[in-house]
Structures are given as structure tokens and as C-alpha cells.
Amino acid sequence: MNIAIQTPLRKIIHVDMDAFYASVEQRDNPELRGKPLAVGGSAARGVVAAASYEARRFGVHSAMPSVTAARKCPELIFVPPRFDVYKAVSQQIREIFAEYTALIEPLSLDEAYLDVTENHKGMEIATEIALEIRAKIKVVTGLNASAGISYNKFLAKMASDLNKPNGQAVITPKNGPAFVEALPVKKFHGVGPATAERMKRHGIETGADLKAKSLQFLTEHFGKSGPYFYGIARGIDHRQVRPDRIRKSVGAEDTFAVDIDSLDLGRRELKPLAEKVWRYCEAHGIRGKTVTIKVKYSDFTQATRSRTSTQPFSGLADIVDTAEELLESVHPFKRPVRLLGVTLSSLISEGAEIEPQLGFDL
Structure with a gap:
């Protein structure tokens, strides 16, 4: 007689800081409040x-060109970022997470997954853990956090958006x-x-539409993502919370005060990005x-160029030389350049023999 072994349900919390x-x-x-x-x-x-929630009411959001944001909200106040401060606050938040579980997977400075199926406090109800964590974050940092609670990562992430700001959902x-x-x-x-547009072309606009498609169809049209889409359409996501997750890439970019059109200036601007x-x-x-x-470019169109080596780049000089050669390949520039970026990917840990297969972009 075959006995089926049922995997116990996990308790996953996704914590997301509000307009961090x-x-x-x-x-x-x-003076900036409200x-x-x-x-x-x-x-x-x-x-x-x-963007603050006050700015979001005007349609301002992250990754929007500043000139567009200013047009949508003429009273918008621009403040330069202070990443050292954000990182310090993020560390305070991580320390609060660590009081409850060692299974913490940061996605960025302001959000993370926590697996609290087994936790340091011996608490059985994940919603109570989320409430405690959010309350401690408020006391320690003065900031509001939202949370989503579910039995897998995908649904926990989706739940954290349901009652924002300063709320949680299960x-x-x-x-x-x-x-x-x-x-x-x-x-x-x-x-x-x-991807949403591609799905729409195949008649997929809701989760029910996605669920109606076969695994074969989704794999054929969406490649490696097909099995993932097939699973989440059924509320299934077996991905573990990975505290040791390695990034897929690390990059830096800079928007110039004045557009540049000189190759020499471009080379000069690439070096500090590569150094970072x-x-x-x-x-x-x-x-x-x-x-x-x-x-x-000045019209917000962009070009990318990449080069992959058989071995990891061993030093800064190699990265700078490669970046400069890639820049030369798009010169003469079709328009003045407003931004340059340098990214290193296909990352491995020093001494590792194989490339990690899982990770996330910056």
C-alpha cells in the first residue's frame, strides 16, 4: 500500500516598508510631512x-522621469537620496526580523520574505507575528510597514499590497x-x-485565463517561466525562503547634469561607475x-551592450577596459547621452566552481 506524505503548509510573511x-x-x-x-x-x-503617498495621488511613481513627475505635480519637492541612512534603517529592520526567524530573504532595503513556520518565539499564528514585527518597526524606526501572510512566497507578496499603507492581509x-x-x-x-502584453495576445488577462492554459502551452510560449506561471495560476509556489540568496547582478548608473556627446567624456564617466x-x-x-x-539618450531611448568572459573578471582594470570597448561600439552616439550605467552579472562567489542558478536583480 502506498502512503502519500503531505508536505506541511509553510507560514510565509512578506514585509514591505511603505514609501520607504x-x-x-x-x-x-x-517640514516635508504631508x-x-x-x-x-x-x-x-x-x-x-x-515617491511619497502624497505624490502618488498625482500619478508620480518610482522610475518616472523627473520632468514628467514635475509636470504631473507642480508642487513636488525633490530631495537627494541618502542611501547610507536608508541602509542603516534597513539594518535596524533586519535585526527585528532576526528576533523571530533565521529564514530571512531580503529583496531590497525595504522588503523581505520571512519563513516563520518554525520561529524563535514559538508563536503559532503568523498574523500575530506580522503584527508584532510591524509594531516593533514603528517603535524602533518611526516608520510604517505593511505585510502579507500566506502559505507561499507568491501569495504573501501579493497579500502585502492589499491593505497598504500600514496594513496587512492574509x-x-x-x-x-x-x-x-x-x-x-x-x-x-x-x-x-x-509579459502581460504577450499574455494578452494569447487571450490571457486573468488568473483564470492563465489556469486554463496547459503546461505545454505556457512552456512553449514563455520558456523557463512557463512552469512558474502554471503553478501560480493554481496558487502553487514551491520556492523556499533563501537567506543565502546571491544576486544575479550588481550595477551602478549616473544621470548627468548636462548631456554628453563626447566619447572621452563617456569613458571618464564609466570609471567611477565600474569602481562602485x-x-x-x-x-x-x-x-x-x-x-x-x-x-x-536625451530622448529616453536606450541601448545596451554586453560581453561575457569564460572566466570571472579578475580586477577593476579589466571591467573598465571592457566597459570602454562596449561604449566605443555605440559611438558615435545617435543623440546626446543623459545616463550611463555599468552592470556586472553571471556572478559567483570567490572560489566557487559553478555559477549560482538562483538570484535577483538589483
Whole structure:
């Protein structure tokens, strides 16, 4: 007689700070509270790194060109980012997480997954753990956090958006499949605008539409992501919370105060970006095999060029030389350049013999 072994349900919390960078700025400067605020850029240059909820009411959001944001919200206040402060606050938050579990998977400075199936406090109800964590974050940092609680990562992530800001929501095993079926696929975590448009062309606009497609169909049309889409359409996501997760890439970019059109100026601007990337790699004991440059022109169109080596790049000079050669390949520039970026990917830990297969982009 065969006996089926049922895997116990996990208890996953996704904690997401509310308008993190902007909230830190409003916390530290009372004059900014209650006002539309954008972190990063300026009224004329750059892009918005974060927007306060007051600014979001005008349609301002992260990654929006600053000039567009200023047009949508003429009273928008631009504040330069203070990443050293954000990192320090993020560390305070991580220390609170660590009081409850060692299974913490940071996604960025302001969000993380926690597996609290077994936890340091011996608490049985994950919603109570989330409430405690959010309350401690408020006491320690003065900031609000939202949380999603569910039995897998995908649904926990989706749940954390349901009652923002300063709220939390639960998606139970009983409700998970129905929740996914009713949700537009463009709102799925992991489905970007381009993928959502491709899905729409195949008649997939909701979770129910996605569920109706076979695994073979999804694999044929969406490649390696096919099995993932097949699973989440049914409320299934077996990905573990990985505290040792390695990034897929590390990059740096800069928007110039004045557009450049000289190759020599471009080379000069690439070096500090490569240095920033290399410092991160040195500090974290990682190396990479692929160098990519990004060139954004004055009309916001962009070009990328990459080169992959058979062995990890061994030093800063190699990365700089490769980045410069890639820049030369797009010169003469078709328009003045407003931004340059350098990214190192195909990362491995120093001394590792194989490339990690899982990770996430910066």
C-alpha cells in the first residue's frame, strides 16, 4: 500500500516598508510631512527613486522621469537620496526580523520574505507575528510597514499590497486559488508589462485565463517561466525562503547634469561607475563573467551592450577596459547621452566552481 506524505503548509510573511525612502525623509524633516515628495533626480534631470503617498495621488511613481513627475505635480519637492541612512534603517529592520526567524530573504532595503513556520518565539499564528514585527518597526524606526501572510512566497507578496499603507492581509490555503483566478495577470508579481502584453495576445488577462492554459502551452510560449506561471495560476509556489540568496547582478548608473556627446567624456564617466560595482564585489566576495553597459539618450531611448568572459573578471582594470570597448561600439552616439550605467552579472562567489542558478536583480 502506498502512503502519500503531505508536505506541511509553510507560514510565509512578506514585509514591505511603505514609501520607504520618502518616509525616511519625511521622518527626519518635519517640514516635508504631508507634502508631495520625490527622492532622487530634480525638476529637470534624472528619475524618481521613490515617491511619497502624497505624490502618488498625482500619478508620480518610482522610475518616472523627473520632468514628467514635475509636470504631473507642480508642487513636488525633490530631495537627494541618502542611501547610507536608508541602509542603516534597513539594518535596524533586519535585526527585528532576526528576533523571530533565521529564514530571512531580503529583496531590497525595504522588503523581505520571512519563513516563520518554525520561529524563535514559538508563536503559532503568523498574523500575530506580522503584527508584532510591524509594531516593533514603528517603535524602533518611526516608520510604517505593511505585510502579507500566506502559505507561499507568491501569495504573501501579493497579500502585502492589499491593505497598504500600514496594513496587512492574509491569503489562506482555502482562498488562494480563487484569489489568483480573479486577479488580472498584469498585477502578478513576476509578470512585467511586456509579459502581460504577450499574455494578452494569447487571450490571457486573468488568473483564470492563465489556469486554463496547459503546461505545454505556457512552456512553449514563455520558456523557463512557463512552469512558474502554471503553478501560480493554481496558487502553487514551491520556492523556499533563501537567506543565502546571491544576486544575479550588481550595477551602478549616473544621470548627468548636462548631456554628453563626447566619447572621452563617456569613458571618464564609466570609471567611477565600474569602481562602485567593483567595491561591492570586493566587499561581498563575488566575481562576475558578464559586463553590460547601458546608454540612455536625451530622448529616453536606450541601448545596451554586453560581453561575457569564460572566466570571472579578475580586477577593476579589466571591467573598465571592457566597459570602454562596449561604449566605443555605440559611438558615435545617435543623440546626446543623459545616463550611463555599468552592470556586472553571471556572478559567483570567490572560489566557487559553478555559477549560482538562483538570484535577483538589483
